[in-house]
Each structure stands twice: as C-alpha cells, then as structure tokens.
Amino acid sequence: MPGTDYTRQTHHEFLTAAEEALRDPKLQDSLTNLGDTLAKRNRDAWAAFPQSDAVRELARQIKDDALAHLDEHLQTFEAALRARGGEVHYATDGAEACRIVTEILRSRGAKKVVKSKSMTTEEIHLNDALEADDVEVVETDLGEFIVQLSKQRPSHLVAPALHLRMPEIHELLSGDARETLPYTPEDMAAYARRRLRADFATADAGITGGNFAIAETGSIVLISNEGNARLTVSLPKIQIAIVGIEKVIPKFADLPVFLKVLARAATGQKMSVYTSIINGPRAADELDGPQEVHVVFLDNGRTRILEGPLRESLFCIRCGACLNVCPIYRNIGGHAYGGIYAGPIGAVITPLYDGLAANHHLPHASSLCGACQAACPVKIQIPEMLIRLRDKLHHEPGELGWAEGKAYGLWARSMRSPRLYRLFTWLATRTVGRLRKSRWLTKLPGALHGWTKTRDFPSPAPERFRDWWEREGAAPGGKR
Numbered sequence: 492m493p494g495t496d497y498t499r500q501t502h503h504e505f506l507t508a509a510e511e512a513l514r515d516p517k518l519q520d521s522l523t524n525l526g527d528t529l530a531k532r533n534r535d536a537w538a539a540f541p542q543s544d545a546v547r548e549l550a551r552q553i554k555d556d557a558l559a560h561l562d563e564h565l566q567t568f569e570a571a572l573r574a575r576g577g578e579v580h581y582a583t584d585g586a587e588a589c590r591i592v593t594e595i596l597r598s599r600g601a602k603k604v605v606k607s608k609s610m611t612t613e614e615i616h617l618n619d620a621l622e623a624d625d626v627e628v629v630e631t632d633l634g635e636f637i638v639q640l641s642k643q644r645p646s647h648l649v650a651p652a653l654h655l656r657m658p659e660i661h662e663l664l665s666g667d668a669r670e671t672l673p674y675t676p677e678d679m680a681a682y683a684r685r686r687l688r689a690d691f692a693t694a695d696a697g698i699t700g701g702n703f704a705i706a707e708t709g710s711i712v713l714i715s716n717e718g719n720a721r722l723t724v725s726l727p728k729i730q731i732a733i734v735g736i737e738k739v740i741p742k743f744a745d746l747p748v749f750l751k752v753l754a755r756a757a758t759g760q761k762m763s764v765y766t767s768i769i770n771g772p773r774a775a776d777e778l779d780g781p782q783e784v785h786v787v788f789l790d791n792g793r794t795r796i797l798e799g800p801l802r803e804s805l806f807c808i809r810c811g812a813c814l815n816v817c818p819i820y821r822n823i824g825g826h827a828y829g830g831i832y833a834g835p836i837g838a839v840i841t842p843l844y845d846g847l848a849a850n851h852h853l854p855h856a857s858s859l860c861g862a863c864q865a866a867c868p869v870k871i872q873i874p875e876m877l878i879r880l881r882d883k884l885h886h887e888p889g890e891l892g893w894a895e896g897k898a899y900g901l902w903a904r905s906m907r908s909p910r911l912y913r914l915f916t917w918l919a920t921r922t923v924g925r926l927r928k929s930r931w932l933t934k935l936p937g938a939l940h941g942w943t944k945t946r947d948f949p950s951p952a953p954e955r956f957r958d959w960w961e962r963e964g965a966a967p968g969g970k971r
C-alpha cells in the first residue's frame with residue numbers, strides 16, 4: 492500500500508505536505524464529493540430543524556458555563572463515579588495519560604485491547620505507547636480499523652479513512668484477510684465485522700474516548716453509528732475512557748441538547764444510531780458490563796487554553812462539520828495539517844497544543860470565509876481565533892521569520908504614515924508595476940515569488956489614484 496510520510500507521521504511542513512496533497516490524484520478523487528455529501532447533509536439538517544439556531548446557542552452557553560466552573564464539575568464527576576465503584580485519574584499531559592493506562596493494563600496482565608474511535612487517544616499517541624509495552628491494540632471503528640491497517644493517521648474527525656478510496660480499502664482488507672474479498676462494500680464490511688467480533692471476545696480491556704462526561708451522574712457518554720463502542724465497553728473486563736477535561740457538561744439534562752446538534756452537524760442525522768452511557772462497573776444484578784471502569788481526565792495544555800483568549804476553542808465537540816465546508820480542507824485533506832486535528836479547528840488548536848512557532852503556517856491556512864463558523868454546532872468563532880493567532884505571530888518575538896517580521900512591520904508603519912504610504916505606493920508602481928502585462932502578475936521577483944507559485948498577484952495600477960487625482964484637478968478646490 493503506497494503511502495507518503497506526511498500521511499503517517501505528524502510533522503509541521505505544512506506547505507510541502509499541502510503541495511503533495513494537491514498533486515495526489517487519489518486524494519483529490521476522495522475529496523471531490525465532500526461538498527455534496529457530509530457538507531450538504533449538515534446544511535440540510537440545520538435547514539430542516541427550525542429551532543436549530545436557539546439549540547446551538549443553548550449548547551454554546553452550556554459549554555461556556557461548564558468551562559467557567561470546570562474544577563467543581565470535575566470534582567462532582569469524580570465523587571459520583573467513585574460512589575459507584577469507578578476510578579478517576581488525572582493526567583497533566585499525554586505521557587502521563589499513557590503511563591496511567593499502561594500501568595493499569597500491566598498490573599492486571601492485560602495483553603490485548605479493543606478501542607473505539609477516539610481523537611484524544613490519537614492526540615496522546617496511545618497506540619504507540621501500548622504497543623511499546625507489548626500490548627496488542629485493535630481499532631474497532633471500521634474507518635479507524637482501515638486506517639490502522641494502512642499504518643496511516645486518521646484524516647478526518649468523524650470519517651478517519653475519508654482519504655482512501657474503494658480500491659485501496661479493498662486491498663487493505665483483503666491483505667488482512669489473506670484472501671481476495673469480493674469487491675462490494677457490503678462484503679468488505681462483513682469481513683471486518685467477523686474479524687472484529689473475535690477481537691471483542693478475546694480482549695482483556697476496552698479503551699474509549701468520551702463524547703461527553705456528565706458531572707452530575709459521573710457518566711461517560713459515547714456516541715457512534717456502528718455499535719463498536721458499545722461492544723468495547725461491555726465485553727472486556729476492564730474499561731478505560733480517556734477524556735479531555737473540556738468534555739464535562741454539568742447535568743444529565745444538558746445531554747439532549749448536544750445529542751441534537753452533534754449528529755446533525757457530523758453526519759446530518761437527527762440522532763446517531765448508538766448512544767451509550769457508562770455509569771460505572773457492572774452492578775451485582777447486571778448481566779453484562781466491565782468489572783472495572785477507569786476514567787482518565789486529560790489536561791495536556793487545556794487549562795492553559797482555558798485561561799487565554801482562545802478559550803472558546805474548548806467548546807469543540809469534534810463533529811467535523813467545519814472540515815467539510817472548509818475550502819482549504821476540501822483541497823488538501825487532513826494529513827497536510829500535520830497535527831492530529833485537521834481543518835479549521837485544527838488550524839486553531841494544533842498551534843495551541845503543539846506550539847505556534849512550529850505550526851506558524853496553520854493560522855494562515857484559511858480563507859476566513861466564515862463557512863466553518865456557520866456550520867459549527869456550537870458556533871465557535873473560528874475565523875476570529877485564526878486572526879488572533881496571526882496577530883500573535885506578528886507580535887511575539889521569534890514567532891515570525893526575521894524578513895517576514897520586518898516586512899509586516901514596515902507595512903504597518905506605512906499604513907499609519909501618509910508620507911511613507913505615498914513613498915511606498917510610488918515605489919510599487921515603478922517596480923512591481925513595471926512587470927504589468929495584464930491585470931494579474933503571474934510571477935513576482937525575489938523573495939516575493941512564493942506568492943505567485945500557486946496564485947496570481949493583482950498588478951498595481953499603472954498610475955496611482957493619488958497621481959490621477961492631482962493630474963485631473965479632481966481634488967476639492969481644483970488643481971493642487
């Protein structure tokens with residue numbers, strides 16, 4: 492199975508990876524229909540839901556209030572889950588979260604885990620940590636299973652194998668089956684189903700993320716369309732949920748608000764097929780369920796973000812709607828973003844989690860068209876946050892390249908000084924303006940050539956408005 496490094500490893504060469512993605516005909520083929528499928532379903536779902544605006548606003552308020560009292564809600568959650576025999580752990584970063592999980596598994600002699608789809612576990616590279624500890628990991632979401640077979644990374648928040656087409660998926664599943672499977676989606680899905688059933692039955696532990704953590708009841712909520720999350724938490728003896736601290740919502744009554752908006756935003760459904768609510772280990776009178784339930788709350792930079800101006804990024808419920816409508820994502824897919832989280836929300840949170848300097852291209856990977864905010868079920872102001880990050884890049888020493896910093900500084904000064912502005916526009920018409928052959932320049936000279944590598948630059952007018960104004964005597968009071 493061919494695959495380039497940028498689809499497998501997280502990295503920060505955004506421009507190189509984006510160019511590679513644009514030149515990849517298979518990827519381009521996979522991305523072609525996104526606007527007519529997930530993006531359209533999302534738009535139609537909002538249109539068919541008359542109260543959508545009010546419910547989305549309510550979801551936003553609940554998130555805002557929950558984050559304002561996050562410490563209290565975490566304590567309430569912990570007390571409620573402990574009262575029913577569950578364990579709560581706190582991890583300040585990914586390494587600590589991985590350590591907690593591997594210690595739980597090691598101390599119980601667990602050697603095989605089944606996992607349901609979780610971006611939080613991707614964020615902390617849990618699979619690598621478990622495999623390094625000699626634990627077999629099986630992804631059980633069909634898309635994640637395919638991605639695991641391909642040894643690539645997920646490329647979309649809810650459709651991890653979106654970058655792969657049917658021939659590649661057929662090759663991967665046939666390779667796993669050690670026989671050529673019939674070339675139909677139904678047969679391929681049936682193979683994965685058979686294969687994964689055996690893994691559920693023999694796993695020592697099930698690992699999940701958590702769409703929501705309800706403080707009042709100490710419950711973890713898992714939402715899926717395939718039923719694999721339900722099997723992951725009910726068959727193995729040990730269940731471990733790794734949950735970002737921002738996933739806490741205060742009350743059980745808040746959950747329906749999010750169920751209404753999450754499914755519509757993610758896939759255009761009124762409701763996802765399975766909503767599983769985990770309240771703790773199996774009780775004495777219950778027939779199934781795990782004997783142990785552990786919840787690992789992950790910080791990994793979230794409390795830092797909570798105190799800053801981009802706090803609103805923590806409202807994200809990982810529905811993927813902003814990816815589906817983004818003109819950048821729809822051209823380059825998810826891997827090129829370099830981090831675990833792709834698309835518009837990835838362009839905000841990857842620099843927040845992994846550092847702005849190392850991801851300085853991401854805040855610019857947006858046309859600021861606002862489609863992401865319009866699609867978002869919690870109305871996160873993504874364009875505004877990207878502008879804030881761009882502003883931070885400009886003001887923080889060391890975040891911008893020297894030449895770029897100087898250029899922006901000069902531009903800002905010229906915009907504040909009529910004398911400098913006059914000088915620069917005069918210079919522009921006599922330098923760049925000389926290259927003018929039409930309204931657009933296709934090749935800029937020197938350090939400016941990067942701009943015209945993938946797009947044209949508007950030619951400066953042959954004559955400045957100011958010159959025309961003075962020549963024509965159009966200024967109030969006649970010729971100057």
Ligand code: SF4
Pocket residue numbers: 648756806807808809810811812813814836863866867868869870871
């Ligand atoms: S930012 Fe909004 S639209 Fe994008 S994934 Fe998060 S919740 Fe969904």
